[in-house]
Structures are given as structure tokens and as C-alpha cells.
Amino acid sequence: MPKTFITRRTVLAATGAVLVSATSGLITPAQAQTWVPTKTMRGGANNYIPGAQVVERIGGGGFIMSGTVRRAGDGAPLAGQRIQVWAHTTEGYESDPESHGATLTDENGVYRLDMPQIVPAFGQAHAHLAYDDDAFETVFLRPLLSSPSDTTLSADFVLQPA
Amino acid sequence: MRRAALPGWLVWGGLAFAIAVPLIAALFSPQLAWRGPVYTVAGFSGVVGLALLLIQPLLAGGFLPGLSVARARVLHRISGAALVLCVVLHVAGLWITSPPDVIDALLFVSPTPFAAWGVVAMWAIFASALIVVLRRRLAVPVHIWRRAHSVLAVTIVVGSVVHAALILGTMEPWSKYLLSALVVIATGKVIYDRRAWVRRIR
Numbered sequence: 001m002p003k004t005f006i007t008r009r010t011v012l013a014a015t016g017a018v019l020v021s022a023t024s025g026l027i028t029p030a031q032a033q034t035w036v037p038t039k040t041m042r043g044g045a046n047n048y049i050p051g052a053q054v055v056e057r058i059g060g061g062g063f064i065m066s067g068t069v070r071r072a073g074d075g076a077p078l079a080g081q082r083i084q085v086w087a088h089t090t091e092g093y094e095s096d097p098e099s100h101g102a103t104l105t106d107e108n109g110v111y112r113l114d115m116p117q118i119v120p121a122f123g124q125a126h127a128h129l130a131y132d133d134d135a136f137e138t139v140f141l142r143p144l145l146s147s148p149s150d151t152t153l154s155a156d157f158v159l160q161p162a
Numbered sequence: 163m164r165r166a167a168l169p170g171w172l173v174w175g176g177l178a179f180a181i182a183v184p185l186i187a188a189l190f191s192p193q194l195a196w197r198g199p200v201y202t203v204a205g206f207s208g209v210v211g212l213a214l215l216l217i218q219p220l221l222a223g224g225f226l227p228g229l230s231v232a233r234a235r236v237l238h239r240i241s242g243a244a245l246v247l248c249v250v251l252h253v254a255g256l257w258i259t260s261p262p263d264v265i266d267a268l269l270f271v272s273p274t275p276f277a278a279w280g281v282v283a284m285w286a287i288f289a290s291a292l293i294v295v296l297r298r299r300l301a302v303p304v305h306i307w308r309r310a311h312s313v314l315a316v317t318i319v320v321g322s323v324v325h326a327a328l329i330l331g332t333m334e335p336w337s338k339y340l341l342s343a344l345v346v347i348a349t350g351k352v353i354y355d356r357r358a359w360v361r362r363i364r
Binding site: 041042046088089090093094095119120121123124142148 | 193195196198201256259260262263266271272273274276277328329330331
């Protein structure tokens with residue numbers, strides 16, 4: 001007598017198992033986590049000077065600006081993207097060309113730029129960042145330091161293909 | 163004519179203390195090391211402006227001993243003109259330092275929460291000055307003038323105090339809060355004493 005593998009019982013059991021795991025979140029569709037593009041912040045582009053050069057560090061350094069750059073939708077890390085940074089620091093105003101610099105993301109989509117200590121300007125200790133190359137849509141950020149004595153700040157980009 | 167309940171030296175000494183402490187504390191701000199002269203003057207115009215906001219209600223209310231009503235009124239006008247000058251220097255200095263930040267503030271699209279409060283106070287100060295200048299020419303009735311001046315004074319004080327409180331600037335926080343509290347109390351007292359909203363029967 002041939003053995004029947006698919007019986008009404010196994011079908012019911014399997015269907016039930018799928019339903020339970022689907023509703024309980026055990027099965028995750030591949031695209032479930034969609035990365036929403038980062039929006040430009042108010043005032044983010046203030047004192048922007050286009051075309052900041054990629055530098056080892058800005059001025060004497062001592063403050064670490066870092067973050068990740070990902071592609072909108074799948075969140076894939078983006079390597080080799082140029083992030084421009086400027087701020088009011090112990091070495092100059094936001095509008096001073098030497099306060100501006102850029103760095104490239106590594107293979108993990110991580111950027112890190114050594115720059116002078118950020119000091120409060122116009123009532124808030126903050127940095128400015130820009131992505132404005134051609135492959136993705138332009139984004140300007142203006143993150144705040146939680147305390148003016150902080151020596152690091154992070155800001156992440158999720159970029160929309162242009 | 164009201165009689166001051168406190169001895170004169172105490173009132174004047176207290177006023178000098180309340181203004182000198184925040185000013186001197188701001189002069190020792192580490193932030194000044196990273197600011198040029200224009201930005202520094204812009205910042206201190208704001209500090210002096212806040213100090214004038216304490217002097218104004220004290221003059222208006224006749225709380226400063228040794229001053230006649232007429233003398234206090236003249237000083238109130240001079241102090242008001244100085245306040246206008248402070249605001250102009252403050253905004254102009256900030257504009258020179260960073261034009262886009264000031265444009266954002268004036269257009270009420272600044273990312274900083276305190277900018278709009280300051281801009282509202284600025285317009286209220288300008289409006290006060292304009293009414294003072296045009297009052298006689300336009301023959302503004304006294305009760306309308308009093309109400310307008312009271313509403314503007316409250317707007318100026320609330321706007322300026324919130325503006326100052328939220329800013330991470332050269333002012334040392336506690337002396338800033340103390341000065342702000344005195345400004346609010348003094349203004350509130352005069353506004354309440356005057357009761358410009360009550361139409362007096364003549």
C-alpha cells in the first residue's frame with residue numbers, strides 16, 4: 001500500500017502553521033523593512049559652499065562627525081559617497097571656507113570625519129552636512145549636539161536614487 | 163504718588179546687581195573666544211536689551227526712588243529708544259555674521275525654536291516705538307494708547323524672555339533666568355496696577 005504523504009491532516013497542520021507564523025511575525029518578507037529617504041532639515045543648507053574637498057581632517061581635528069549612508073528602499077550601505085560637513089567650531093565660522101570639508105563612505109557605507117570642536121552658534125551647538133552628488137537626490141542635514149561639551153556627533157543618510 | 167516700601171539704596175542696589183551679574187557673567191563666557199567683534203556685539207545687544215526690559219517697567223511703575231514722575235517718564239522714553247537700538251544692533255550683527263540664519267528667522271522658518279519668539283518681540287518693540295512717535299500726530303485716544311502699549315509690552319516681555327531662555331548663548335543660565343524672572347514680575351506688576359483694559363469713567 002503506497003504511503004500518502006499529503007493527507008487532509010498534514011494540509012491542515014501545515015496551513016495552520018503558516019498562518020500562525022505569518023501572523024506572529026516568524027516569517028519576514030525580504031522587503032519588509034523599507035528604508036525611508038532622509039528629508040532635508042530646516043536650515044540644513046545655511047552657509048553651504050558647494051564642492052567641499054575630500055580632506056583627511058578639517059583643521060586641527062578633535063571632534064568626530066560620523067554616520068552611515070544607505071540606499072532608500074533596501075537600506076543597502078553605499079560605498080564611496082561624498083559627505084560634506086561644516087559647522088561653527090573653535091577654528092572658525094560656518095561661512096569660513098576652511099570650516100568646510102568632505103569625506104567618502106567606506107565599503108560599509110560608514111563615513112567619519114575628524115574636525116575641530118563644534119561650539120554653539122546662533123543659540124544651538126549644531127553641525128551641517130550635505131550630500132549633493134548626482135547619483136542620489138540632494139539632502140542637507142542640521143543635527144544638534146545633545147550637549148555643547150560632546151566631542152562626537154552622528155548623522156545618518158538614507159538616499160533616494162535620483 | 164506711590165511711596166517706595168523699600169529703602170532707596172536697596173532698590174537701586176538690587177537693580178544694579180540684577181543687571182550687573184548677568185552682564186559680567188556673559189563677559190566671562192567661554193563662547194566669546196570663538197566669536198569675532200560683530201557677533202560679540204550682536205550677542206551683547208541682546209543681553210543689554212533684556213536688562214532694559216527690567217528698567218522699563220520699574221520706570222513706568224514709579225518703583226525707582228528719587229525720580230519724579232516726569233523724570234521717570236523721560237528716562238522711560240530714552241530707555242525705550244535704547245531698546246530699539248539694541249534690537250537693531252542685535253539683528254544687524256547677526257545678519258552680518260550669518261545672513262541665511264537671520265533670513266530664516268525673519269521669515270519664521272528657522273529650525274531654532276527661539277527665533278520666532280525673538281522676531282515677534284522685535285516687531286512689538288518697533289510697533290511700540292512707532293505708536294509713540296505717531297501718537298500725537300494721529301491723536302490716539304488715551305485709553306486706546308494705554309491698551310495698545312500694555313498689549314505690546316506683554317508681547318515684548320514674553321517673546322524676549324522665552325527667546326532668551328531657550329538660547330544657548332553667552333549668558334550664564336542662572337543669572338539669565340533670574341533677570342528674566344525679575345523682568346516678568348516687574349512687567350506683570352505694572353500691567354496689573356495700570357489695568358489698561360478697564361475703561362475709566364471720567
